[in-house]
Amino acid sequence: MDKTSIRMGARSVVAAFVLALAFALACALPSGAFALTTGSATAKPNEDGGSSVIGGLPTRLTWEATADKGDSVESVELVLPEGGSFDSSTTKITTLKGLERSKVEGEATPQGNKLTVKFSEPLVDGYLIRLEITDMHFPSEGGSVVVGGTYVSNGETKQLQDSAPIETIPNTLVQGIVNWLDHQPWVQAWNSNQFLGMFFKPQLIVTSLFSLLPGWFVCLGIVIASYPFAVVLGLVFALMKVSRFKLLRAIAIVYINVLRGTPLFLQIYIVFFGLPMMNINIDNVILGIIVMAVNSSAYLAEIFRAGIESIPAGQYEAASSLGMGHLQTMVNIILPQTVRRVIPTVTSDFITAFKDTSLLSSVGVMELMMFSKNLTSITGNMTPYVTAGIFYLIVTLPLIKVVTVIEKRIARSERGSGPRPKAKTAVAKEEVADAV
Amino acid sequence: MLSKKRMHLPNNTHDVPPALDAEEAARAAHERDKSLTKHHFEPHEHPCVRIEHLVKTFDGETQVLTDVNLTVWPGEVVCVLGPSGSGKSTMLRCINLLETPTAGHILIEDKEITGHLLQAEVNKLRQNLGMVFQSFNLFPHLTAKGNVMIGQTKVLKKSKEEAEAEALKQLEAVGLLDRADYKPAQLSGGQQQRVAIARAVAMHPDIILFDEPTSALDPELVRGVLDVMRRLAEHGGMTMIVVTHEMGFAREVADRVVFMEGGVVVEQGTPEQVFDNPQHKRTAEFLGSID
Ligand SMILES: Nc1ncnc2c1ncn2[C@@H]1O[C@H](COP(=O)(O)OP(=O)(O)O)[C@@H](O)[C@H]1O
Numbered sequence A: 001m002d003k004t005s006i007r008m009g010a011r012s013v014v015a016a017f018v019l020a021l022a023f024a025l026a027c028a029l030p031s032g033a034f035a036l037t038t039g040s041a042t043a044k045p046n047e048d049g050g051s052s053v054i055g056g057l058p059t060r061l062t063w064e065a066t067a068d069k070g071d072s073v074e075s076v077e078l079v080l081p082e083g084g085s086f087d088s089s090t091t092k093i094t095t096l097k098g099l100e101r102s103k104v105e106g107e108a109t110p111q112g113n114k115l116t117v118k119f120s121e122p123l124v125d126g127y128l129i130r131l132e133i134t135d136m137h138f139p140s141e142g143g144s145v146v147v148g149g150t151y152v153s154n155g156e157t158k159q160l161q162d163s164a165p166i167e168t169i170p171n172t173l174v175q176g177i178v179n180w181l182d183h184q185p186w187v188q189a190w191n192s193n194q195f196l197g198m199f200f201k202p203q204l205i206v207t208s209l210f211s212l213l214p215g216w217f218v219c220l221g222i223v224i225a226s227y228p229f230a231v232v233l234g235l236v237f238a239l240m241k242v243s244r245f246k247l248l249r250a251i252a253i254v255y256i257n258v259l260r261g262t263p264l265f266l267q268i269y270i271v272f273f274g275l276p277m278m279n280i281n282i283d284n285v286i287l288g289i290i291v292m293a294v295n296s297s298a299y300l301a302e303i304f305r306a307g308i309e310s311i312p313a314g315q316y317e318a319a320s321s322l323g324m325g326h327l328q329t330m331v332n333i334i335l336p337q338t339v340r341r342v343i344p345t346v347t348s349d350f351i352t353a354f355k356d357t358s359l360l361s362s363v364g365v366m367e368l369m370m371f372s373k374n375l376t377s378i379t380g381n382m383t384p385y386v387t388a389g390i391f392y393l394i395v396t397l398p399l400i401k402v403v404t405v406i407e408k409r410i411a412r413s414e415r416g417s418g419p420r421p422k423a424k425t426a427v428a429k430e431e432v433a434d435a436v
Numbered sequence B: 001m002l003s004k005k006r007m008h009l010p011n012n013t014h015d016v017p018p019a020l021d022a023e024e025a026a027r028a029a030h031e032r033d034k035s036l037t038k039h040h041f042e043p044h045e046h047p048c049v050r051i052e053h054l055v056k057t058f059d060g061e062t063q064v065l066t067d068v069n070l071t072v073w074p075g076e077v078v079c080v081l082g083p084s085g086s087g088k089s090t091m092l093r094c095i096n097l098l099e100t101p102t103a104g105h106i107l108i109e110d111k112e113i114t115g116h117l118l119q120a121e122v123n124k125l126r127q128n129l130g131m132v133f134q135s136f137n138l139f140p141h142l143t144a145k146g147n148v149m150i151g152q153t154k155v156l157k158k159s160k161e162e163a164e165a166e167a168l169k170q171l172e173a174v175g176l177l178d179r180a181d182y183k184p185a186q187l188s189g190g191q192q193q194r195v196a197i198a199r200a201v202a203m204h205p206d207i208i209l210f211d212e213p214t215s216a217l218d219p220e221l222v223r224g225v226l227d228v229m230r231r232l233a234e235h236g237g238m239t240m241i242v243v244t245h246e247m248g249f250a251r252e253v254a255d256r257v258v259f260m261e262g263g264v265v266v267e268q269g270t271p272e273q274v275f276d277n278p279q280h281k282r283t284a285e286f287l288g289s290i291d
């Protein structure tokens, strides 16, 4: 998906999560030479639909056609695809002769997915018919809807030219809920409170939950894709920093200190604006992953280094006295212990990295922050931001809990009273108790 | 700690004579030691450890070992006594090059280890020199069995099955077969130290160095560890150099007792000679203060 289409998807709010691009398009059709020419068929976005037309909900359809040479149109029958409905709709019929309103009148009879319009007198060449049908429904499955049908001209039933397709989006659970909420007195009361209505508007929470979802996935995708690289890079620089070679240590120190000593925001700007200036064009999301990976790697390098250095000298000595070489000691003895020790700190860093993906919105990466910003600017309501907060918390709260649990477990096992494996016999259990 | 370990003597500024020729040294050492140890000498036996004029200085100033001379014979059990700070640990750590000797010679099986050694040679040497530490130094992320296996699989390149069988055998020997799957944190100090002994023994080294193996233990746990060491001395035929404060153990198990103070070996002899009839005033004082 290219950048523009994502952005447009966001603007069309609800459409974003379904199709990322859902538009009610009206294209002029090439006019036929000898028939009632369907000029245009457009649908007005439903209420709460943002800029999209949602199936299954009341919408206004505007349909126009012009009579051609030889036509003498007595009636028109519009047909919607299966699932669409004109029932309970009202139709405003306008006929024009040239630019002037003609006095020809019509009578519309809705019946299921058909709408028959009979004219008081036949319409001949040069007449324009405009039908504005309010409170009609498109099929709730959504998709491209074509309005077709027949017309009677000179006593002969002819096929109507299909209209240009109207893009509709499915009437999902969300729309149902929003619709339902709209009519709840408590929601109206809630929203009449300025604070609640501005920050916690129920309809917008529901809409946002769904329409921000792609942004949330982008955030998760960026951090999940970048973190393995960050871990590997971090480990490499940590090992360089504890290396016995001065040059490696120096390189690691510069790398770590520069990245930790400058704001991520600045690093993002330098990379996102710098690379294109050098005619290097990389996809925004990929670039985001790279920047996040490099930035996190510096923090992880320090975490790993501290972890490595926290392993007591006795561990190296015990490994050495078994005849293990430096590399063997690192791989078999030091790193496994380091990993255990740094898991809580690394998890905290992961939380930070996840939240920091929000900075990428500043350079146009379509992540959660960007989606919520767009939605807020469309709706003029803060609720999308609040909902974005909920999305961040969905990830961070459980991780915060994980950190606490692991920290507790480590503290306990360092006191020497960690969980014991199942004792093979009751006697064995007692002995341990005695010994400890 | 990882870095800066250079396995050679910086220079021999200390006025130390070169190491003796092997045959000559063996004869001389035999002459000197035969009345000082209960060890049964084989004909033409060579010592397995020869320490000649060993000097160790920390930071170029603190001289911890001034002139240590000691020979240890194959299968001999040598207990090293001495007050805290006398350099016992330092001497032991010089033998397996955890410390780099400043000057002097250490020869293991007539091969000089002081001087330029490649890291690979150092690793090879250490396979042959087990070490048991005061603070156990078990690998906390591995089970008891894993601790005993890892040297065998990673250093000796034994198969997992072989290493496991050996580990279980050694854990059984130290009475901890039923703790094979426990992590160190789930074991008492005494049990941890017995696992550490099993870990050292499983490598089948010729020599095991013990640095105060019971000093960190609660009194009631000391006995179990000493029993394991005694069995190793009596049935294992293992050469053991044991730094200890356990006089009872030294008297019972040692072939020779060495008393160190101030970075030199002050006195050595059979347990009876040293304990019952110390030749030096300092030895007598030290033994008196211990009892
Ligand atoms: N790495 C070191 N750096 C500086 N001094 C040390 C170091 N290791 C030991 N020493 C000093 O050497 C002396 C002897 O230590 P050690 O060999 O541990 O004695 P012992 O084992 O007999 O108690 C002590 O004074 C100690 O402070």
Ligand SMILES: [Mg+2]
Pocket (backbone or CB within 6 Å): B088, B089, B090, B211, B212
């Ligand atoms: Mg000591």
